Amino acid sequence: MTNTLQDAGMSRRKATKVIAGAVLGAGLARPAIAQAITVRWWYHFDNPQHTPAELIAKFEKENPGIKVQAESIPWGGGNDYATRMFAAVIANNAPDCALVKISNQARLLEMRALHPIDDMVRGWSARGDIADDVWRVNRGADGKQYYLPIQYVVLYLYYRADLLQQAGLQPPKTFDDFLAAAKATTKGDVYGFGMRGGGGGHDHWGSFVLGAGANFDKGGMVSPQALAANRWFVNLHREHKVFPPSAPTDGFRQIVDGFKAGRTAMTIHHIGSANEMVQALGDRVSAVPVPRSPQGTGWTSFGDESNAIFASSRNKEAAFRWIAFLSTAENNVAFNKLTGQLTITTSGARSWDLHPQRFVDATSQSLPIATVLPDRPQTPDFTRTVWPTNMQRALLGQIAPDEMMQTIEKHFNG
Amino acid sequence: MSQHSSRRDTVPLTPYAFLAPALIITGLVVLVPALRTFWMSLQDLILYRPDAARFIGLGNVIRAFGDEVFWISLRQSLLWIVLSVGLQFLLGFATALLLNQSFWWRSAARALIVIPWALPSVIIGLMWTWMYDFNLGVLNDMLMRLGLIARPVAWLADPDLAFYCVVLTLVWQGFPFFAVTILAGLQSIPADQLEAAEIDGATRWQRLRHVTIPGLADIIMTALLLRIIWVANSLDVILLMTGGGPGYATHTLPLYAFQKAYSAMEYGYGAALAVILTALLMVVVMGYVRRSSRGIAT
Amino acid sequence: MIDRRTSLRRTFELHVPLAMIVAFALFPYLWMVLTSVKPDADILQWPLRYWPSQLTHEHYVTLLARTSFAANMGNSLIVAVGATAVGLAAAIPAAYAFSRFRFPGRRALLVGFLTANMFPIVLLILPIFVLMRMLGLLDTFVGVIAGHATFAIPFSIWMLTSYFAAIPIELDEAATIDGASRLQAIRLVILPVAMPGIVTTAIYIFITSWNEYLFAMMLAGQDVRTVTVALQLFIGEFSIQWGLLTAGGTLVALPATILFLIIQKRLTGGLTAGAVKS
Numbered sequence: 001m002t003n004t005l006q007d008a009g010m011s012r013r014k015a016t017k018v019i020a021g022a023v024l025g026a027g028l029a030r031p032a033i034a035q036a037i038t039v040r041w042w043y044h045f046d047n048p049q050h051t052p053a054e055l056i057a058k059f060e061k062e063n064p065g066i067k068v069q070a071e072s073i074p075w076g077g078g079n080d081y082a083t084r085m086f087a088a089v090i091a092n093n094a095p096d097c098a099l100v101k102i103s104n105q106a107r108l109l110e111m112r113a114l115h116p117i118d119d120m121v122r123g124w125s126a127r128g129d130i131a132d133d134v135w136r137v138n139r140g141a142d143g144k145q146y147y148l149p150i151q152y153v154v155l156y157l158y159y160r161a162d163l164l165q166q167a168g169l170q171p172p173k174t175f176d177d178f179l180a181a182a183k184a185t186t187k188g189d190v191y192g193f194g195m196r197g198g199g200g201g202h203d204h205w206g207s208f209v210l211g212a213g214a215n216f217d218k219g220g221m222v223s224p225q226a227l228a229a230n231r232w233f234v235n236l237h238r239e240h241k242v243f244p245p246s247a248p249t250d251g252f253r254q255i256v257d258g259f260k261a262g263r264t265a266m267t268i269h270h271i272g273s274a275n276e277m278v279q280a281l282g283d284r285v286s287a288v289p290v291p292r293s294p295q296g297t298g299w300t301s302f303g304d305e306s307n308a309i310f311a312s313s314r315n316k317e318a319a320f321r322w323i324a325f326l327s328t329a330e331n332n333v334a335f336n337k338l339t340g341q342l343t344i345t346t347s348g349a350r351s352w353d354l355h356p357q358r359f360v361d362a363t364s365q366s367l368p369i370a371t372v373l374p375d376r377p378q379t380p381d382f383t384r385t386v387w388p389t390n391m392q393r394a395l396l397g398q399i400a401p402d403e404m405m406q407t408i409e410k411h412f413n414g
Numbered sequence: 415m416s417q418h419s420s421r422r423d424t425v426p427l428t429p430y431a432f433l434a435p436a437l438i439i440t441g442l443v444v445l446v447p448a449l450r451t452f453w454m455s456l457q458d459l460i461l462y463r464p465d466a467a468r469f470i471g472l473g474n475v476i477r478a479f480g481d482e483v484f485w486i487s488l489r490q491s492l493l494w495i496v497l498s499v500g501l502q503f504l505l506g507f508a509t510a511l512l513l514n515q516s517f518w519w520r521s522a523a524r525a526l527i528v529i530p531w532a533l534p535s536v537i538i539g540l541m542w543t544w545m546y547d548f549n550l551g552v553l554n555d556m557l558m559r560l561g562l563i564a565r566p567v568a569w570l571a572d573p574d575l576a577f578y579c580v581v582l583t584l585v586w587q588g589f590p591f592f593a594v595t596i597l598a599g600l601q602s603i604p605a606d607q608l609e610a611a612e613i614d615g616a617t618r619w620q621r622l623r624h625v626t627i628p629g630l631a632d633i634i635m636t637a638l639l640l641r642i643i644w645v646a647n648s649l650d651v652i653l654l655m656t657g658g659g660p661g662y663a664t665h666t667l668p669l670y671a672f673q674k675a676y677s678a679m680e681y682g683y684g685a686a687l688a689v690i691l692t693a694l695l696m697v698v699v700m701g702y703v704r705r706s707s708r709g710i711a712t
Numbered sequence: 713m714i715d716r717r718t719s720l721r722r723t724f725e726l727h728v729p730l731a732m733i734v735a736f737a738l739f740p741y742l743w744m745v746l747t748s749v750k751p752d753a754d755i756l757q758w759p760l761r762y763w764p765s766q767l768t769h770e771h772y773v774t775l776l777a778r779t780s781f782a783a784n785m786g787n788s789l790i791v792a793v794g795a796t797a798v799g800l801a802a803a804i805p806a807a808y809a810f811s812r813f814r815f816p817g818r819r820a821l822l823v824g825f826l827t828a829n830m831f832p833i834v835l836l837i838l839p840i841f842v843l844m845r846m847l848g849l850l851d852t853f854v855g856v857i858a859g860h861a862t863f864a865i866p867f868s869i870w871m872l873t874s875y876f877a878a879i880p881i882e883l884d885e886a887a888t889i890d891g892a893s894r895l896q897a898i899r900l901v902i903l904p905v906a907m908p909g910i911v912t913t914a915i916y917i918f919i920t921s922w923n924e925y926l927f928a929m930m931l932a933g934q935d936v937r938t939v940t941v942a943l944q945l946f947i948g949e950f951s952i953q954w955g956l957l958t959a960g961g962t963l964v965a966l967p968a969t970i971l972f973l974i975i976q977k978r979l980t981g982g983l984t985a986g987a988v989k990s
């Protein structure tokens with residue numbers, strides 16, 4: 001009797017230890033016998049039915065001795081993923097590598113949480129398959145490379161071809177075209193432009209305000225052309241009423257669903273939602289790059305995603321092998337089939353068949369004006385709270401448009 | 415009474431032994447982290463610049479008092495608590511009284527009432543946001559079919575409506591708690607007292623007023639107190655439905671603290687906002703402890 | 713005649729208002745259930761489609777066969793039962809002490825437990841995360857349950873103290889005079905009489921733990937992931953799996969509702985009245 005009890009207690013303790021050990025990773029207490037290195041990797045997929053299991057199996061077969069322990073982290077509008085990541089860094093429990101976005105790079109670097117990968121990239125034969133521009137966009141503020149790009153999207157203008165045709169209009173190329181198209185298609189239950197005023201909607205605003213010359217350098221938000229552009233943008237809602245009244249708090253879900261349901265004639269999003277839009281609207285949906293300012297300038301958001309290796313990792317070489325594997329030609333294509341985004345590799349893009357061609361074209365035509373927000377510690381707070389709060393107040397007439405721009409200027413430049 | 419006091423004399427350690435497990439666990443998982451957060455609230459601490467942290471004493475509190483958004487959030491927090499808890503309580507109380515009678519579908523009604531409470535906030539937030547949706551929401555569609563509104567309403571984007579829409583969601587989520595708690599409390603009201611009152615000719619209202627409510631006073635007060643604390647700190651539903659917007663229309667103090675701590679990563683300031691909220695709740699609690707009846711806390 | 717008047721009165725004073733309350737409580741849930749059996753194309757249709765063009769169970773099949781949802785439900789069950797057990801085990805003796813003894817520090821401790829509940833958890837989570845890391849409890853059931861103890865114990869202590877305090881002290885004194893030990897008095901007198909309160913408290917802890925997100929998201933990894941976190945995984949960066957989400961939401965409400973359906977019979981009158989009289 002006593003023996004059994006002890007056994008039970010023992011095995012439970014042992015089990016707990018094994019579980020704890022397994023999850024805490026090999027870095028903590030690596031068993032002396034085991035040769036295998038375990039690489040912990042964090043990711044987030046939009047579709048919970050998709051798993052990276054096949055890619056991992058392929059990698060482990062090609063790289064005996066390395067095991068990949070992949071963990072999906074809830075995205076939670078970006079909040080959960082970032083909170084979890086920063087908490088792990090603070091508690092010295094970061095994974096070996098993880099999916100990351102440029103907007104967090106400055107903060108991670110300030111915390112000295114990342115490991116530069118310049119040397120490893122130099123020795124990586126497939127590095128040339130990723131365009132130089134992409135490498136450059138992802139470079140750290142100190143000139144070193146920390147991010148290994150894995151996929152991207154570019155925001156462009158979705159439009160209802162049938163509605164524009166009925167109005168006798170071409171897809172808009174300039175801001176003036178855009179206003180005309182929005183006004184012409186706003187009637188009855190339909191609004192001209194599904195604008196995203198909730199968190200993350202700065203991309204929409206950016207095309208019209210950053211595109212007209214506003215920028216994040218000192219004074220860049222309060223220059224005459226920046227203020228004028230912002231007034232023009234706010235007036236789309238207040239004066240021309242081409243946004244649905246729900247625009248101030250609409251998120252990506254509302255703008256995509258509203259467009260799919262035929263309640264808006266245009267909106268700005270990327271190729272990630274192309275397939276579901278075609279499913280709902282068929283040939284009636286098409287896309288062009290976002291319109292440009294009267295001066296010919298333009299801005300659209302480059303939606304980046306990379307892998308990075310954490311400074312605390314004890315398996316940096318193995319981690320690099322895994323993330324390099326994911327960014328290599330056919331593996332990268334397979335990865336993007338799971339995420340619905342675009343391959344970062346030049347070779348993979350040549351035979352791309354995941355999305356209808358017109359959306360791939362709209363993406364590549366947008367590349368010349370596609371860029372990311374400045375890689376600064378203030379950026380995440382700008383996109384999550386400063387921009388939405390002040391944009392909403394301006395759209396609702398609670399503050400003047402200029403006041404919004406002054407607040408943004410202050411946020412970035414004191 | 416004499417027995418009571420003699421017990422106190424003879425076994426001075428017994429109550430502490432009874433309290434030990436609760437004290438040890440709570441001390442470890444709440445007190446230690448709370449003290450750490452309190453300590454951080456006294457610092458100018460940016461999460462991504464841990465080395466640059468410096469002690470500033472009450473600097474964060476002073477900063478809050480000069481922060482317009484703090485006052486907006488505080489005012490809305492008070493309204494949020496009063497409305498949400500008040501309406502949850504009234505609806506829950508009425509539900510409990512109804513569910514305490516016997517009728518043929520009572521078991522079913524009791525179980526169905528619990529459903530809103532049995533759903534996670536993530537589902538509640540998404541479903542209600544979707545029902546309120548301007549384009550595809552069932553609320554607009556039904557109200558228009560009924561002819562109550564002529565055009566769809568942007569419920570969550572209208573600063574005058576958004577706050578009350580979120581309150582309604584929270585009332586929906588929380589009233590089952592009061593219904594269940596008060597229902598349990600009703601079982602402790604001796605049936606013979608109610609019968610005696612009825613025989614004496616008391617109307618139903620009089621019985622409610624003079625027998626039921628006094629008998630429930632303790633439970634009601636405790637439930638209110640615990641709910642106030644819970645609602646005061648709850649932010650997940652707001653975060654999912656409006657993110658605090660439009661503008662500051664649905665900002666509450668914990669939401670603002672959350673934004674400051676995680677979005678701006680000004681953890682020191684966020685922690686200070688949380689400490690202020692705790693201090694204010696403390697005032698409510700002390701008021702309760704002073705006034706509490708039947709000696710729960712005397 | 714009298715019968716009909718009474719039954720009419722009962723209809724308006726009981727059945728109609730209660731039916732309205734039940735409808736209010738149920739409507740959003742029913743809307744979700746209805747969505748979960750619609751084909752994807754119906755879900756976001758405009759004009760709104762109330763009744764599915766065809767009933768489908770595809771979302772449930774996908775949910776249970778192609779995601780980890782079933783395992784997550786199991787994890788949630790372990791966490792919620794664990795939190796309820798820990799909460800009650802710690803709170804029953806504590807509440808007994810608060811309701812039956814007068815001792816130095818009593819009031820301060822009682823208020824202290826409440827204060828523990830007052831601090832916004834979002835700002836406690838980071839230090840708790842670091843603490844759990846130090847204790848090696850990250851990604852374990854014990855860690856999540858300990859996290860849930862932060863609300864379970866203080867809440868239970870307060871609820872139970874007020875339920876216990878409502879029981880006349882003569883009852884357990886009578887038992888001790890009859891030769892029962894203090895523990896026997898608790899077991900034989902206090903617990904049975906306070907059962908409705910204990911059941912209510914247990915339901916509260918179970919439901920709160922079942923629905924808790926922040927601790928579960930931060931402290932639990934993939935292996936002990938609970939159902940709330942799994943639901944959050946259906947809300948991606950660029951798309952929402954409405955079918956899976958509503959199917960999951962439909963299922964996630966069931967355990968607590970069934971639990972309550974079973975134990976609500978304990979919430980029937982007369983218990984205390986009888987006990988006091990004896």
